[in-house]
Amino acid sequence: MALIYWIPSFNTNIDIIDQQHRMLVDLVNQLNEAHQTGKDRQILLKLIEKLGVYAATHFAREEDLFEAHGYPNADEHLQEHDYFEDMLFQFEDEFKAGKQDLTFNVLMFLSDWLVNHINGSDKDYIPFLTTNKKISKLQDLEKRYRGNSSIVDDRDSSQNKVLKEDKKLYRGQSEADTNETTDNSSKKKSKMVYRGQS
Numbered sequence: 001m002a003l004i005y006w007i008p009s010f011n012t013n014i015d016i017i018d019q020q021h022r023m024l025v026d027l028v029n030q031l032n033e034a035h036q037t038g039k040d041r042q043i044l045l046k047l048i049e050k051l052g053v054y055a056a057t058h059f060a061r062e063e064d065l066f067e068a069h070g071y072p073n074a075d076e077h078l079q080e081h082d083y084f085e086d087m088l089f090q091f092e093d094e095f096k097a098g099k100q101d102l103t104f105n106v107l108m109f110l111s112d113w114l115v116n117h118i119n120g121s122d123k124d125y126i127p128f129l130t131t132n133k134k135i136s137k138l139q140d141l142e143k144r145y146r147g148n149s150s151i152v153d154d155r156d157s158s159q160n161k162v163l164k165e166d167k168k169l170y171r172g173q174s175e176a177d178t179n180e181t182t183d184n185s186s187k188k189k190s191k192m193v194y195r196g197q198s
């Protein structure tokens with residue numbers, strides 16, 4: 001049973017953002033299904049890692065749009081992204097170390113945060129980004145990245161390749177930075193470099 005059902009109010013009507021939001025919802029639902037059907041820790045870990053990588057990639061895309069268009073509430077929005085990433089990466093590290101289990105409370109945190117963010121803060125930037133002045137740039141961005149975003153129902157290993165390619169495109173990282181063995185402190189560091197912080 002799905003934990004999150006997509007409802008019309010989730011739509012931003014910006015195709016690339018909606019596709020990515022649907023993917024995030026799908027990954028949380030996959031994680032819930034794996035939990036409910038008693039899948040082993042390795043399978044759960046793969047899904048947790050996939051969710052972390054995809055969330056970071058999607059956040060970077062939104063932040064790229066904010067940067068390109070001078071969105072005035074970007075700082076507050078980035079803080080929300082950082083909070084989710086911090087919580088998820090911390091959980092991932094603890095799960096990997098055997099200090100935490102995937103519980104219903106963890107799944108509820110992930111689904112609640114995602115739904116509230118998609119239906120709340122993400123809705124705030126839509127009017128700003130979709131004014132006539134900015135829409136052409138948005139369409140250019142969509143065209144530029146569409147080839148790397150065949151997202152939703154691709155659940156096999158090729159999805160990881162797409163995620164890595166996406167991540168490289170947005171952050172200008174080397175292949176080494178997107179290696180499977182990259183730990184979460186490196187992920188955070190990469191994000192800081194992407195944002196021009198030291």
Ligand SMILES: [Fe+2]
Pocket residue numbers: 059062077081117121122
């Ligand atoms: Fe967001």
